[in-house]
Amino acid sequence: MAAAVHTAAGPSRPSAGGRLASDTWTSMLRILLNYRHSPGLLAASLGVPVVMVVVFGYVFGSAMRVPGGGDYREFLMPGLFAMVATNGVMPTMVGAARDVGRGVTDRLRSMPVSRTGLLLGQTLADLLVSVVVLALLALVGLAAGWRARHGLADALGAFALLLLFRFVMTWLGTLLGLAVGKEEAAGQLSVVVFPLAMITNAYVPTGGMPGWLRTVADWNPISSVVEAARGLFGNPSAPGSAWPMQHAVLATLLWSALLLAVCGPLAVRKFATHGR
Amino acid sequence: MSDASRPAIEMTGVEKRFGATEALRGLDLAVPAGTVCGLLGPNGAGKTTAVRVLATLVAPDRGTVRVAGHDAVRNAEEVRRAIGLAGQHAALDEGITGRDNLHLFGRLHRLGARRARERADELLTRFGLAEAGDRLVRTYSGGMRRRLDLIASLVTSPPVLFLDEPTTGLDPRSRLEIWDTVKELADGGTTVLLTTQYLEEADRLADDIVVVDHGAAIATGPPDRLKEAIGSQVSVTLANPEQLAATAVVLSALTGGDAQVDVAERTVTVLTVPGVSVLLPSLVRELDGAGVLAEDVAVRAPSLDDVFLALTGAARESAAGSQESADLGRAA
Numbered sequence: 001m002a003a004a005v006h007t008a009a010g011p012s013r014p015s016a017g018g019r020l021a022s023d024t025w026t027s028m029l030r031i032l033l034n035y036r037h038s039p040g041l042l043a044a045s046l047g048v049p050v051v052m053v054v055v056f057g058y059v060f061g062s063a064m065r066v067p068g069g070g071d072y073r074e075f076l077m078p079g080l081f082a083m084v085a086t087n088g089v090m091p092t093m094v095g096a097a098r099d100v101g102r103g104v105t106d107r108l109r110s111m112p113v114s115r116t117g118l119l120l121g122q123t124l125a126d127l128l129v130s131v132v133v134l135a136l137l138a139l140v141g142l143a144a145g146w147r148a149r150h151g152l153a154d155a156l157g158a159f160a161l162l163l164l165f166r167f168v169m170t171w172l173g174t175l176l177g178l179a180v181g182k183e184e185a186a187g188q189l190s191v192v193v194f195p196l197a198m199i200t201n202a203y204v205p206t207g208g209m210p211g212w213l214r215t216v217a218d219w220n221p222i223s224s225v226v227e228a229a230r231g232l233f234g235n236p237s238a239p240g241s242a243w244p245m246q247h248a249v250l251a252t253l254l255w256s257a258l259l260l261a262v263c264g265p266l267a268v269r270k271f272a273t274h275g276r
Numbered sequence: 277m278s279d280a281s282r283p284a285i286e287m288t289g290v291e292k293r294f295g296a297t298e299a300l301r302g303l304d305l306a307v308p309a310g311t312v313c314g315l316l317g318p319n320g321a322g323k324t325t326a327v328r329v330l331a332t333l334v335a336p337d338r339g340t341v342r343v344a345g346h347d348a349v350r351n352a353e354e355v356r357r358a359i360g361l362a363g364q365h366a367a368l369d370e371g372i373t374g375r376d377n378l379h380l381f382g383r384l385h386r387l388g389a390r391r392a393r394e395r396a397d398e399l400l401t402r403f404g405l406a407e408a409g410d411r412l413v414r415t416y417s418g419g420m421r422r423r424l425d426l427i428a429s430l431v432t433s434p435p436v437l438f439l440d441e442p443t444t445g446l447d448p449r450s451r452l453e454i455w456d457t458v459k460e461l462a463d464g465g466t467t468v469l470l471t472t473q474y475l476e477e478a479d480r481l482a483d484d485i486v487v488v489d490h491g492a493a494i495a496t497g498p499p500d501r502l503k504e505a506i507g508s509q510v511s512v513t514l515a516n517p518e519q520l521a522a523t524a525v526v527l528s529a530l531t532g533g534d535a536q537v538d539v540a541e542r543t544v545t546v547l548t549v550p551g552v553s554v555l556l557p558s559l560v561r562e563l564d565g566a567g568v569l570a571e572d573v574a575v576r577a578p579s580l581d582d583v584f585l586a587l588t589g590a591a592r593e594s595a596a597g598s599q600e601s602a603d604l605g606r607a608a
Contacts, residue, residue, distance in 0.1 A: 014386065026383040034371040037412055103367035107428070110331040112356040113384050 016114070023114040027121025028128075031095075035129060045087065045133050049080045050140055056080075056203055057144055067205055070236025077146040078158070078229035079202030084133055085162045086197050086222050088169035089176070090190050091126055096177025097186035105178070105271065115272045123170040130166045134159060149234030158232035161252050165225045168256045168263070175267040201245075202226050205238035218242035221255035228252045282345065284309040284436055284467035285330060290339035292325055292491075299325040300336070301491035307469055307484070309435075312462045314482030314499075315471040322491035323471035324364070327440045330469065331361045344436050360429030360437045364444060366421035367428070370414040374405060374424050377413060382431045392431075399427045403457065419450030426457060437461060439470040443477060455480060475583075487587050495587050502583045507533070507548035509582070510559065513572040514542045526566045530554060542571075 014022065035041055057073040064072040099105045108118060138146075148155035180186045199216055200206075200223040206214045217223055218240060227248035230237040244251035285307035292300040300322045307313040315323045328334040330343055332352040341348035344358035368377050375396050382392025400409040405427070408420060416424065422442065429437060439458065443451040458481055462468055472478050478485050479499045487495040487502075495502060510531060512523055523544045524535040532549035548554055556575050563570050 019386075022386070023384060026380055029383075030369060030372065030376075030380050033376055034369065037371055037373075101365075102370075103363045103365035104369065106328075106331075106333055106363055107361060107367040107381075108384070109333055110356060110359065110361040111381075111384055112353055112386075 020114045020117040020120075023117030024121040024124065027118045028125040029121075031122055031125035032128070041091075042129065042132065045084070045091070045129070046136055048087070049084055049137050052080050052083065053077075053140055053144055060203075064204070066236045067207060067238040068236065071145060073141075073144050074146050074235045075230070075237065076203065077141040077144070078233055078235055079200070079226050080137060080141070081134060081158075081162050081229055082165070082200075082202055082222055082226040083197055084130065084137060085166040085225060086169055086193065088126060088130065088166035089173035089193055092122060092170040092173035093177040093180070093190065094173075094183060094186045095122065096174045097180050098177075098183040100178060100181040101183050109272070116268050119171075119174055119267055119271060123167060123174065126170045127163060127167055130163060134162060146235070147233075150232060154232040154234070158229045161225060161228050161232070161249065164256050165221075165252065168259045171260060171263040171267055175263045175270060178267060178270040196220070197222055200226060201237075201239075205240075206245075207238055207240055214240070215242070218245050221252070221259070224248050224251035224255055282342070283307050284344055285313070285469055286340075286342040287326070287330070288340045290326070290329060290336045290341060292322075292329060292334060292336050299491055300329070300339075302339070303488070303492055305469075305486060305493065307467060309467050310462075310465050311483040312458070312468040312470065312481050314478030314485045315469065315488055316473075316475065316478045316485050317471075317488035318473065321488045323488055324440055325491075326488070327361075327363075327438050327469070327471060331359060331438050332356055357432075358434055358436055360432070360434035361440075362422075362426045362429040362438070362442055363440045366413075366418075366425040368413050368421065368425055371412065373410050374413055374416070374420075375400060375409040377424065378428060378431060381428050385432045387431070395431055399430060403427050419446055419453070422446060422450065423453060423457070426454060430461070434466070436467045437469070439468065441471055441473065443472070443474065451477075487583070489587070495583070503577060504553075506583050506586050507531075508554060509545060509547055509576045510554055511543055511545040511572075511574050511576075512559075512563065512568075512570050514544070515569050515571045517542050519568050520544060522566055523563065523568050523570075526562050526568065530559065530562055 057076050061072040066072055066075045177186050180189060200220045201217060206217040209217060224244045227239050227245050231248055239245035283306040287303055287305040290300050290303045303326055317323050329336050329341055332348050332355050335349055343355045346354040348355045378396035378399055379392050382395050387395055400406045403423060443454050458468060485499055485502055486493045520537050524537050527535040527544055527546045531546050531554055533546040535544050535546040537544050554575055560573060
């Protein structure tokens, strides 16, 4: 064998745990490098909620009255934070579908890597990016008059719930992207996310909706996140009597645990057995 | 790592079905260590499925698969340590640089961060991508992407390399570059299995060719022997069309084949029976003896196209015919 082609030091063989940690980190690095070379990606995830601050907060908001009183823009901001969390489904869905389409998934699967680590790295990298996006959106909110009125601990609790939900959504996105396997199809699927995010309490109180729609909206996991954030930030809200609205923090945790328990293992399984 | 006497790549009776499609129907393969095997076949013949089974991406329904001494089903992890795979796409992250792609693959192969960087630099320099290494892959030309993709399968210097149609869709110059790289790797002792639809590619690169059709090998052998098995094409063009019949008799007798007469072109052509070789001087002597005045005489060795058409064409016509062509191929 030609010395020039063959490496002097062969690959090491770490433990399963060491491999998981190492592959998670490498996979994170890959996503973060993508963001470094294309800062526009960050601007894109921030752009829509900022436009929504203007459209909903100032255009529609001028005619909105929150039942029970309170400023509409303060009512709106937790909804937009939750929208950022929900949009976590997009980048991983498109990314996973692109990797399948380009054969990157096959190459990775032909390597002695930790499947869980590869996917976990991508979702953790997204989480880091989301911290930045949420922080920037919070600054925009502060400029628009939004405040966290229950102190720092509650505010951090609200952001922790939002990030948890974003994390769950990235796993849902990974699963959908692997299942779809085509970048264009994943792009089209993302259109479905929009109405799902609209049939919630994020932009208007659910009290005025027809009964059946109100039930859907109240039990929408996104509504739980919004209501939990409103409670923790001390922002105006009109929760109604549905169970998830009365126990929004618990409902958020339960929804997150359920979705993660389903989507996480399914995504890893789909990744490991793709095309079998 | 592996038993030296065993082939580096071995498939026995491998079957794989996707729904109603039988992608592989008892495929047998044996590639000795350090050689290049060309899997030749049309679209849908099962070449890609064969590579996916070998690369542990697809589990076979039946049959055994061994790569680098390990069972690809029971011991997939060991196989993955020993192989490199470059598929039909440039399987790269286009949003980062070429260097970072190699660096990240090196880390995933557990070279360690420092060694992975060194290896990326080494490979980029060696394969003429040092300057392009710091550009985003999305700015690369198609040829550069495929070259980087091939290089990405080499970060660990795997002893076994699978290349699925490595030059499909490339311009001639990029194709030559990939060919040179594959030759270099083979000279260095890497066992290579490549699939191709290009007959010239298999002829140029492979020590052995396996012709695949409908999920099974229909002929196996070195390129030259496969060509011998098909025979040569002899054609004689005459000045005087009245001598066509006489020429046909001479050619049939000489070659054992069935001479075809083309009156309009004043040409008689015949395919020699496998194993019979016709030399130009003796052909000319025989024609002279029969008083035939030839304007042009040509003996053409069969191209791999002829091999391929003869084998797959026969296989498609009837089941009985396919048995015949299989024997013909294996006899080679």
